[in-house]
Every structure is written in C-alpha cells, then in structure tokens.
Amino acid sequence: xxxxxxxxxxxxxxxxxxxxxxxxxxxxxxxxxxxxxxxxxxxxxxxxxxxxxxxxxxxxxxxxxxxxxxxxxxxxxxxxxxxxxxxxxxxxxxxxxxxxxxxxxxxxxxxxxxxxxxxxxxxxxxxxxxxxxxxxxxxxxxxxxxxxxxxxxxxxxxxxxxxxxxxxxxxxxxxxxxxxxxxxxxxxxxxxxxxxxxxxxxxxxxxxxxxxxxxxxxxxxxxxxxxxxxxxxxxxxxxxxxxxxxxxxxxxxxxxxxxxxxxxxxxxxxxxxxxxxxxxxxxxxxxxxxxxxxxxxxxxxxxxxxxxxxxxxxxxxxxxxxxxxxxxxxxxxxxxxxxxxxxxxxxxxxxxxxxxxxxxxxxxxxxxxxxxxxxxxxxxxxxxxxxxxxxxxxxxxxxxxxxxxxxxxxxxxxxxxxxxxxxxxxxxxxxxxxxxxxxxxxxxxxxxxxxxxxxxxxxxxxxxxxxxxxxxxxxxxxxxxxxxxxxxxxxxxxxxxxxxxxxxxxxxxxxxxxxxxxxxxxxxxxxxxxxxxxxxxxxxxxxxxxxxxxxxxxxxxxxxxxxxxxxxxxxxxxxxxxxxxxxxxxxxxxxxxxxxxxxxxxxxxxxxxxxxxxxxxxxxxxxxxxxxxxxxxxxxxxxxxxxxxxxxxxxxxxxxxxxxxxxxxxxxxxxxxxxxxxxxxxxxxxxxxxxxxxxxxxx
Amino acid sequence: xxxxxxxxxxxxxxxxxxxxxxxxxxxxxxxxxxxxxxxxxxxxxxxxxxxxxxxxxxxxxxxxxxxxxxxxxxxxxx
Numbered sequence: 001x002x003x004x005x006x007x008x009x010x011x012x013x014x015x016x017x018x019x020x021x022x023x024x025x026x027x028x029x030x031x032x033x034x035x036x037x038x039x040x041x042x043x044x045x046x047x048x049x050x051x052x053x054x055x056x057x058x059x060x061x062x063x064x065x066x067x068x069x070x071x072x073x074x075x076x077x078x079x080x081x082x083x084x085x086x087x088x089x090x091x092x093x094x095x096x097x098x099x100x101x102x103x104x105x106x107x108x109x110x111x112x113x114x115x116x117x118x119x120x121x122x123x124x125x126x127x128x129x130x131x132x133x134x135x136x137x138x139x140x141x142x143x144x145x146x147x148x149x150x151x152x153x154x155x156x157x158x159x160x161x162x163x164x165x166x167x168x169x170x171x172x173x174x175x176x177x178x179x180x181x182x183x184x185x186x187x188x189x190x191x192x193x194x195x196x197x198x199x200x201x202x203x204x205x206x207x208x209x210x211x212x213x214x215x216x217x218x219x220x221x222x223x224x225x226x227x228x229x230x231x232x233x234x235x236x237x238x239x240x241x242x243x244x245x246x247x248x249x250x251x252x253x254x255x256x257x258x259x260x261x262x263x264x265x266x267x268x269x270x271x272x273x274x275x276x277x278x279x280x281x282x283x284x285x286x287x288x289x290x291x292x293x294x295x296x297x298x299x300x301x302x303x304x305x306x307x308x309x310x311x312x313x314x315x316x317x318x319x320x321x322x323x324x325x326x327x328x329x330x331x332x333x334x335x336x337x338x339x340x341x342x343x344x345x346x347x348x349x350x351x352x353x354x355x356x357x358x359x360x361x362x363x364x365x366x367x368x369x370x371x372x373x374x375x376x377x378x379x380x381x382x383x384x385x386x387x388x389x390x391x392x393x394x395x396x397x398x399x400x401x402x403x404x405x406x407x408x409x410x411x412x413x414x415x416x417x418x419x420x421x422x423x424x425x426x427x428x429x430x431x432x433x434x435x436x437x438x439x440x441x442x443x444x445x446x447x448x449x450x451x452x453x454x455x456x457x458x459x460x461x462x463x464x465x466x467x468x469x470x471x472x473x474x475x476x477x478x479x480x481x482x483x484x485x486x487x488x489x490x491x492x493x494x495x496x497x498x499x500x501x502x503x504x505x506x507x508x509x510x511x512x513x514x515x516x517x518x519x520x521x522x523x524x525x526x527x528x529x530x531x532x533x534x535x536x537x538x539x540x541x542x543x544x545x546x547x548x549x550x551x552x553x554x555x556x557x558x559x560x561x562x563x564x565x566x567x568x569x570x571x572x573x574x575x576x577x578x579x580x581x582x583x584x585x586x587x588x589x590x591x592x593x594x595x596x597x598x599x600x601x602x603x604x605x606x607x608x609x610x611x612x613x614x615x616x617x618x619x620x621x622x623x624x625x626x627x628x629x630x631x632x633x634x635x636x637x638x639x640x641x642x643x644x645x646x647x648x649x650x651x652x653x654x655x656x657x658x659x660x661x662x663x664x665x666x667x668x669x670x671x672x673x674x675x676x677x678x679x680x681x682x683x684x685x686x687x688x689x690x691x692x693x694x695x696x697x698x699x
Numbered sequence: 700x701x702x703x704x705x706x707x708x709x710x711x712x713x714x715x716x717x718x719x720x721x722x723x724x725x726x727x728x729x730x731x732x733x734x735x736x737x738x739x740x741x742x743x744x745x746x747x748x749x750x751x752x753x754x755x756x757x758x759x760x761x762x763x764x765x766x767x768x769x770x771x772x773x774x775x776x777x
Contacts, residue, residue, distance in 0.1 A: 070733045074726070109735045109757035224725035257725045261732040265740070288713075291746050291753055291760070389762040392751060401764070503764035504751060505730070510760070 017101035019067030026159035057173035104134035123176035151181030330359030357542025360607030380514035399493030411441035457642035652683035716773035723770035
C-alpha cells in the first residue's frame with residue numbers, strides 16, 4: 001500500500017447511500033454535534049455538513065447527501081446527489097472522496113448504487129453498515145472478497161454503536177484512490193458502442209470530464225423522461241445523435257430503459273455470489289408475523305388509532321407533574337423578582353411582561369418533548385412507514401396516496417419538517433396538495449393553546465374509568481385537524497389540482513429497537529429550538545406586548561378599563577365587531593392578533609394581559625376563569641368559548657415560518673398566500689358554526 | 700412461458716416467485732427495477748391484502764398498491 005503516500009489529502013467527503021441504510025446515523029457518529037444545515041442554491045434540497053475530527057489527521061468536512069436508490073435521478077433529492085458527485089453545484093466542491101454507506105443485510109440492492117458511484121471515478125470507501133443485524137439474520141459476508149470485487153476498501157460498521165467509525169477515519173486519513181474496477185457490468189456490444197460514442201461527443205461538445213460525460217450519456221440513453229424534459233440545454237447535434245441512438249436500439253430490440261439496470265444487477269449478483277453467504281433461514285420470520293398484524297386492513301387501522309390515542313393521552317397525563325413544577329418555578333421566580341425590585345414600570349415589565357409571558361410558554365416544554373419522543377419512536381422503530389401503508393386506503397379516498405401521510409404525520413410535530421418531507425412525493429400536484437393541507441395537522445405550537453384552554457375550562461372527568469375528558473378533547477382536536485386536512489385534500493384534488501395520483505409504492509424499513517440515545521438527541525434538539533424561541537422571539541413579543549398593554553396609561557378606572565385604554569386594548573376593540581360572531585371578546589382579539597405570526601404567542605399574550613389586569617393575584621388560568629364581560633355580565637370565557645378558540649387554532653394558519661417554507665418549496669408567494677387565505681376563511685366559518693350550534697344547544 | 704405467468708397480486712402469502720416481465724410505463728418500470736424488481740429477481744410475498752401487498756425483494760420489504768403489483772408478471776420459483 002505504499003502508493004497511498006502519493007494520494008492527495010482528503011478535505012471533503014460525501015456520504016452517499018440508499019434510504020434507510022443508516023447514513024444519517026453514521027454522519028452523526030462521525031461528526032457529533034458539529035453540524036451545519038443549509039440549502040443547495042436554487043433547489044429546495046437540504047444540505048447537511050459536519051466536521052469530522054480525528055487524531056490521525058486534519059479535520060474533514062463530511063457532506064450528508066440525501067438518500068437515493070440511483071444516480072439516474074427521478075426526484076430533486078436524487079438529482080442533487082448526482083450533481084454533487086459531478087462537482088456541478090455552486091459553492092459545493094467536488095468531493096475528494098465518497099463514503100458509500102450500504103446496509104449489510106440488504107447488500108444486493110445497495111450495491112446497485114455502489115456500482116454507479118464507482119463508475120464516477122471518485123476515490124471511494126464502502127461502509128458496510130448494520131453488519132451486526134446482517135450477522136444476526138444469518139448472512140455472512142467475506143469482507144476481503146467484497147473489497148477485491150469492488151476494488152475499494154470495505155469497512156464493517158455499526159453506526160448506532162459507534163463501531164467501525166475509527167477505522168473509517170483512519171482509512172480516510174491514509175488516503176484513497178479511485179476503484180480500478182469501474183464499468184465491470186456488461187451490456188451488448190452495440191449498446192456499449194453507442195454509449196461510448198455519445199460519451200465522447202459530450203466530452204468534446206461540453207468539455208465534460210470522462211465521468212460526467214459517461215453519466216450524462218447514460219442518463220440520456222436510459223432515462224424514462226422525454227428528451228425535452230430535464231435536458232433543457234442540450235446541444236442540437238447531441239440531441240440528433242441521441243434520437244438516432246433511440247432508433248438504433250429500438251431496431252436492435254434493446255429495451256433502453258432496462259438494459260443498463262439489468263446489466264448492473266447481473267454484475268451485483270456475481271459480486272454477491274462470490275462474497276456473500278445468504279441466510280439459510282426459511283419460514284415466516286417474526287417481522288412477517290408483525291407485518292401481518294400491523295398492516296392488516298382492520299387490525300392495522302385499529303392499532304394505528306389506538307397508538308395515536310395512547311400518545312395523546314400520555315402527552316397530557318405524563319406532562320402534568322413537570323408542567324406544574326415549571327409553573328411553580330416561574331411563580332417563585334416572579335415572587336423573588338417582585339420582592340427584589342421596587343414598585344414601578346420596570347417591576348411590572350419584569351413580572352407581567354417577561355416572566356409571565358415567557359413562563360406561560362415554557363411551561364409547555366414537557367408536552368412538546370413528549371410529542372417528539374413518541375414521534376421519534378414511531379419513526380425509528382420502522383412503524384411510520386407501516387402507518388403510511390395502512391393509511392393509504394384512507395388517503396386514496398381523497399385522491400392522495402399513503403406516502404403523503406408521512407409528511408402529514410410529521411406535521412403533528414411541526415409543519416416545517418412535514419412540508420420538507422413532501423420532497424419524496426414524485427407527483428408535483430400530489431406534493432402541492434400535501435403541502436397545502438399539512439399545516440392543518442395540529443403541530444406542537446398549537447399544544448400550549450389547547451393545553452391552556454383544556455386545563456382552564458374542561459373538567460378532569462374520567463370517561464369509562466380509563467380515559468380522561470381532557471385527553472379525549474385533545475384527541476378530538478388532533479382528529480379535527482386530520483379530518484380537515486383530508487377534506488381539503490379531497491377538495492383540492494377535485495378542483496384546483498385535478499390529476500391522477502401514482503399508486504402507493506414505498507420501501508418499508510426493517511423493524512428496529514429505537515435507540516434511546518438518538519431519541520434523546522432529537523428531543524434535546526427540538527427542546528432547545530423551543531426554548532431558544534421562547535428566549536428570543538417570544539421574549540421580544542412579550543416585552544412589546546407589555547408596553548402596548550401598559551401605555552398609554554389611564555389615570556383612573558378598573559384594571560380592565562386601563563387595559564382597554566392601552567394600545568392593544570384599542571386594537572382589540574377595533575377588531576372586536578369581526579370576532580364577536582365567533583364568541584370572542586376584544587381580549588381574545590388581542591391574542592389572535594399577536595399570535596398571527598406564531599400560534600403559541602396567544603398563551604404568552606393571555607399571560608401578559610391577565611397578569612396586568614388581575615394585578616398579579618392568582619394564576620393566569622384562574623384569572624381567565626374569573627373574567628366577566630362587563631357588557632353581558634356573563635363570564636368572558638365559557639367552555640364553549642374555549643372550544644371555539646381551540647377550533648379556530650386547529651384550522652387557522654398562524655405561522656409565518658411555515659408560510660416562508662411553503663414559499664421556498666413552491667417557488668412562489670401565490671401558494672402560501674392562498675394557503676393563508678383558505679385556512680383563515682375555514683377557521684372563521686367553522687368556528688362561527690361551532691359557536692352558533694353551541695349556543696343553540698344551550699352552552 | 701407467457702401462459703404460466705401471473706400477476707404478483709395473485710401470489711399467496713409466503714410464496715416465492717421469479718419476476719419475468721414488467722408491463723407499465725417506462726418511469727414506473729425503471730423505478731421498480733432500481734428497487735430490485737429486475738427480470739429474474741426472486742420476490743417473496745409477505746402480506747397480500749385486498750388492495751395492497753408487501754413483498755420482499757433483495758432482502759428489502761416494499762409495500763405497493765395492487766395496481767402496481769398487477770404490472771409485475773411472475774412465474775413460480777424453482
């Protein structure tokens with residue numbers, strides 16, 4: 001291996017692999033928390049980079065590319081992988097080497113991509129990941145033979161347990177060379193000749209590197225997309241040549257769509273035959289039995305809804321104790337600060353603005369952490385894809401397919417990752433419909449609003465001795481969001497975005513025991529984002545709101561009169577005529593206005609308003625329960641008002657960040673504006689209907 | 700050979716078959732092949748429901764709607 005001394009130093013490495021091969025786990029193991037997330041210029045594909053440190057050499061920048069089955073791209077994500085490996089993306093240097101992550105228990109399918117990467121001519125190393133699972137399933141892999149067959153080093157790894165990562169680091173620092181065994185797959189001579197000719201022409205015309213010319217020639221010859229799509233800048237001479245090639249291949253009876261794929265798979269089979277001893281186990285496996293139940297047409301649906309119900313019940317009940325502790329902590333802080341500061345505006349700002357505003361939101365941290373804990377378990381265990389499979393029946397009834405369900409389920413946590421997850425949906429119209437309806441799924445930012453209203457106005461009654469009424473109300477709110485999303489998807493598919501959906505086709509990852517470490521990291525990341533938002537945006541809004549709720553100061557009158565005299569009081573009064581039909585008064589109006597950009601601000605607004613108005617006596621919840629409408633003499637908040645507020649928040653689009661992401665994903669302001677408008681109208685109309693029906697029923 | 704072929708939808712649970720032909724639009728055929736459903740590939744039917752099925756190819760489970768499974772023509776695995 002003395003030649004390695006002459007190999008160039010590796011500074012940039014790209015991590016490439018199939019979906020579900022453990023690529024991101026390996027990325028996390030190699031880079032730790034030294035990561036940076038951004039976007040590739042001009043496209044909406046996420047760019048994730050990290051720095052890998054080692055005692056063996058200088059830091060290496062690792063680029064985690066999107067999971068792909070093939071470099072012959074059929075989605076924006078896959079296109080980015082191919083372009084990065086050709087060095088065609090601005091501000092992203094051509095990687096010095098590629099770590100090709102393969103799932104050891106699924107070698108045949110994974111080696112298909114490896115063969116494409118090796119053909120690119122970049123120095124490559126194969127990380128044979130999840131080797132423990134492969135061995136446990138009875139698969140034996142001869143690493144040396146596999147390495148010889150591929151012409152690149154192969155390192156067995158178990159990224160989840162950090163095994164093999166040091167060997168990978170050492171191999172990268174030692175230096176790598178391109179595989180000497182490229183283009184080992186064989187197509188008929190006539191096809192090979194056409195491929196070589198076209199590569200040569202592309203090299204001459206576009207000055208492509210040999211790897212780029214070869215890739216482009218393969219794309220042109222085998223891509224199922226018509227020549228006019230995806231190859232906009234194609235040279236007329238090359239275009240004519242490609243059309244001639246199509247005719248020749250047709251004449252020879254060669255299926256150009258399959259000939260290259262099958263040739264690669266033949267080669268992969270030869271490699272596997274020499275290096276892999278497959279499992280001899282036969283009969284139904286445990287996974288078969290679990291799949292038979294979890295994806296059953298009746299039991300699968302029952303289990304899905306039971307799991308969802310359990311999740312929301314637990315979010316409410318398990319979070320109670322830590323929420324009370326946080327609430328008590330803020331109350332003590334408020335008392336301590338209150339006694340330390342002399343009376344005056346600064347005292348009020350700290351107590352009524354900062355502590356009550358931020359504290360009102362931070363109290364809900366336990367519920368948000370629990371929501372992410374459950375969603376992370378569903379994802380890591382492999383159940384999320386089964387849920388999509390089960391829900392395909394329901395999704396197809398509204399014109400979408402099960403794949404759209406994963407972004408919608410992710411939107412329970414936050415609509416932003418949900419909307420970004422729509423990138424895997426191939427059909428552009430289906431993708432747009434999913435983007436438009438995903439924010440109707442109740443996200444974690446709505447949870448504080450629901451929790452405040454439920455705790456204050458829904459009695460903690462037991463139902464059937466098993467369920468609690470607050471838990472059932474919470475489930476009903478999440479179900480309302482989901483039903484609204486399905487109804488709107490059906491409406492859009494029947495009107496604005498008519499079209500035929502591709503049927504369901506999706507890989508179902510193997511069942512795995514979720515890693516508590518990665519679940520913990522995920523919860524920490526989300527919790528940190530939530531606290532950061534509370535400490536920055538919500539703190540800023542709380543201070544601003546305190547100012548607007550305190551000034552101008554009325555010289556006399558009750559605290560309610562003083563609030564009405566303030567800037568926010570006037571704004572609330574101004575919009576009151578529009579919201580009275582929904583059962584809302586001007587104080588709720590202030591909450592609606594202040595939370596236009598972020599839903600959870602409603603809670604901090606109520607915290608500020610009721611602390612100011614109530615003169616610091618008792619909790620915000622009690623202050624809201626005591627509040628009386630001076631005009632009607634009735635309580636300002638009733639159970640019906642609380643339900644109406646919750647229904648409004650289920651349906652209204654009150655999140656600027658989501659609108660910005662929708663703008664980025666759709667490349668236009670038209671769709672986010674439409675989304676904001678339709679959700680606002682829907683929220684208004686449905687809340688109005690609920691209020692009217694509630695009044696008729698005597699609530 | 701053609702007369703012995705049947706759709707993947709007709710394969711009972713737990714049975715292994717061999718892919719013989721894909722008859723769909725080129726985009727779908729390419730995606731299926733990249734997922735491992737090449738001509739001659741061995742497929743095992745894990746769950747066959749009324750509208751969808753789960754099968755295993757190249758040691759990976761794929762869930763698909765029957766309308767896609769109908770485009771995959773198979774023969775018994777021997």
